[in-house]
Amino acid sequence: MAGKIYFWGTGRLAGKILDRWIPIERIEAFIDNNPNKKEYFSKKVLTPEDLIDKEYDAVIVCTLGSKEIYNQAKKIGLDLDKFIFLYGNCCLKDINEDYSFVEQIVGEKYAKVIEKRYHVVRGTEAYGVLCFENTKYLSDSYMETDYVRIKTFELVVKEIRKKDIKGEVAEAGVFRGEFAQYINKAFPDRKLYLFDTFDGFDVNEAVSEKKNGNCTEAFIEAYKDTNIMSVLEKMDNLDQIVVKQGFFPASAEGINDSFAFVSLDMDFEESIYEGIKYFYPKMSEGGYIFIHDYNSSLLGVEKAVDRYEIETGRGLKKVPIPDANGTLVISK
Numbered sequence: 375m376a377g378k379i380y381f382w383g384t385g386r387l388a389g390k391i392l393d394r395w396i397p398i399e400r401i402e403a404f405i406d407n408n409p410n411k412k413e414y415f416s417k418k419v420l421t422p423e424d425l426i427d428k429e430y431d432a433v434i435v436c437t438l439g440s441k442e443i444y445n446q447a448k449k450i451g452l453d454l455d456k457f458i459f460l461y462g463n464c465c466l467k468d469i470n471e472d473y474s475f476v477e478q479i480v481g482e483k484y485a486k487v488i489e490k491r492y493h494v495v496r497g498t499e500a501y502g503v504l505c506f507e508n509t510k511y512l513s514d515s516y517m518e519t520d521y522v523r524i525k526t527f528e529l530v531v532k533e534i535r536k537k538d539i540k541g542e543v544a545e546a547g548v549f550r551g552e553f554a555q556y557i558n559k560a561f562p563d564r565k566l567y568l569f570d571t572f573d574g575f576d577v578n579e580a581v582s583e584k585k586n587g588n589c590t591e592a593f594i595e596a597y598k599d600t601n602i603m604s605v606l607e608k609m610d611n612l613d614q615i616v617v618k619q620g621f622f623p624a625s626a627e628g629i630n631d632s633f634a635f636v637s638l639d640m641d642f643e644e645s646i647y648e649g650i651k652y653f654y655p656k657m658s659e660g661g662y663i664f665i666h667d668y669n670s671s672l673l674g675v676e677k678a679v680d681r682y683e684i685e686t687g688r689g690l691k692k693v694p695i696p697d698a699n700g701t702l703v704i705s706k
């Protein structure tokens with residue numbers, strides 16, 4: 375990496391990238407639309423307008439609202455040829471036109487990761503036809519961040535209902551309950567098990583994933599910032615919630631239910647592997663598991679799925695979907 379680089383974004387996604395793919399010391403300053411943010415990783419946070427009279431070789435954008443940032447940067451006259459979009463509610467293949475430039479700034483390996491991402495434009499009227507009146511659980515804000523994942527979930531729920539697939543529902547890896555709230559809305563008549571430490575990752579697992587280059591310290595730190603109350607506040611059908619706080623799979627001991635839908639979102643190889651090993655045999659025929667981050671830079675997730683298939687000699691019925699974090703849908 376060479377030249378003057380500014381980094382647009384100071385949130386959770388930035389934590390995934392910084393120091394793993396992009397060394398913090400290489401960054402001149404951060405950019406954020408929130409004028410109250412003054413400092414991030416001991417560097418200055420500037421507003422987008424501050425960039426107007428600065429010289430820069432690249433601006434790396436790391437937020438989900440890439441399309442809006444593209445438009446904002448264009449409006450204030452920033453040099454879009456120097457912009458690299460890492461995430462977003464738009465097709466990165468279209469927006470990052472010059473991949474040799476991307477490669478020059480972030481290196482060959484990470485340029486390939488970025489190029490692989492197939493984000494789509496969020497739910498516009500063109501996609502509106504897919505909305506089913508009686509399964510419209512979703513808020514507009516979530517649709518903006520991960521239209522494909524949520525709409526796929528909506529369609530899967532429709533299948534489960536149509537075929538009357540029996541079983542409870544669960545999420546392992548809840549964090550602040552962003553996705554869990556939709557599971558709870560979609561299944562008001564079923565128990566929703568919520569598995570999480572609600573205190574971040576297991577220390578040993580996090581250390582080993584970091585050592586293998588699969589995540590950064592900032593990423594690990596970011597997931598400590600949650601609590602059970604903030605999750606419960608989001609739930610419409612509180613009577614169905616069963617909180618299982620602690621390290622999974624130990625936290626699942628003694629449960630004898632079968633399942634119709636499970637979301638596995640624990641990010642790291644060992645936990646995801648344990649999740650498949652625990653839940654797959656307990657899934658009803660016709661049930662679904664979503665494995666978040668399967669096609670993403672969290673490389674342990676795909677390894678966990680491969681490992682389960684090799685160890686059990688069982689090929690899972692897999693449909694990888696092109697949502698923001700490369701979810702894998704498994705049907706039983």
Ligand SMILES: C[S@@+](CC[C@H](N)C(=O)[O-])C[C@H]1O[C@@H](n2cnc3c(N)ncnc32)[C@H](O)[C@@H]1O
Pocket residue numbers: 546547548549550551552553554569570571572573574575576597620621622623639640641642645
């Ligand atoms: C990416 S976050 C989950 C995001 C969440 N699904 C959402 O909708 O925002 C990953 C979560 O998995 C939890 N986690 C990871 N491994 C775990 C394990 N073995 N047992 C319990 N919780 C775990 C972490 O504490 C963290 O909150």
